[in-house]
Amino acid sequence: MDWHSHINAYCERLDAGFWSEPINAITNLAFIIAAIWVWPRTKGLPLAQALTAILFTIGLGSFLFHTFATPWAALMDVVPIGAFILLYLFAVHRDIIGLGRWGALGATALFFPFAAIAVPLLNILPFFHISGFYWTVPILLLIYGLALNKIPGIRRGFLTGAAILAVSITARSLDETLCNVLPFGTHFLWHILNGVMLGYMILVYCRHMLAGAARGR
Template identity: 65%
Template sequence: MDWFAQIDGYCERTDFTYWSEPLNAITNAAFIIAALIMWRRTAGLPTARVLCAILFSIGVGSYLFHTHATQWAALADVAPIGIFILTYLFLANRDIVGMPWWGALGITALFFPYAYVIVTFLNNIPFLNISSFYWTVPILLIVYATYLRGTVAVGFIIGAAILSLSITLRSLDEILCTQFPIGTHIFWHILNGIMLGWMIEVYRRHMLATRAAER
């Protein structure tokens, strides 16, 4: 693979200069702002702060991709997202569902075959195939919400709703390019910053409630 091969995958990009996607680049501030806000709110919760650090890295990685537009920058973009998904899933299994660490790790590992099945299915459905991998997350959040119920379940449903809107707007980017030349990818960034910050908040509230109940 040529790690310096350039990628043009978004409506806003018209060439391969550094600032060809100014709005796509700048709106990554949503991830950074959400990470910094949640960092302050998660004092005393080291695992939640790990999530904040990963969220910060999502903003940095996505910024690199929307400025450099290369294969290595694409990896810097998607790797932190994958790490966030797996880390949050492990913590949800361990701290919210209440599994032992080894059980939480095993169930988290099942995300890979789960994602393979869902992506394979969605790749055969027009429009949903554009962002097929990302749809695995809101679907999984709904599954967990059905099992968990209560306030955490409501938090997961809210997260799934925000992410579903975000994925839809991401998928419309090139479809609406003629009518909306700046593209809709900027809303993917803004809504995802909100959604990921919210998911950390759901985890934070649960952890604080658990601590209070144990006193």
């Protein structure tokens, strides 16, 4: 693989220039602003702080991808996203479901066979195939939200997160389809909505943890 080859995947990009996607690049500030805003609200919770730090790096990684537009920059884009998904799942399994460290690690590892089954199925569906992998996340949030409906705040939090993310993925998927109507595309909405959604999901976790600590006093 040529790690420095040019990737042209979005409406806004017309050439290989660094600032060929100005809107897509600048809207990565949504992740950084969300991380800065959420950080003091983590109240020292280690996993919440780790998730917030990853949220910040998502903004940096995505900025690199939408400026350099190369395979190495694409890797900087997707690795933090994957890390956020896995760490959040671990937090859910350990601290919300209460499986303990090793049980949470095992349950989190099940994401890989889940994705291995779900992504090929999503990829054969019209429209969903455009962002097949990403749809696995709102599906999981929906499943967990319904399954954990008796835990205060979790059902509403997870279902709200799933709804925001579904709209966000839809915007991502419509980008190239709407090029003739919107030359700058709709991918920038994916950044803005994801910044809101990921920050919100960290707060859902924090509220659960802090409420439990308050009840334990």
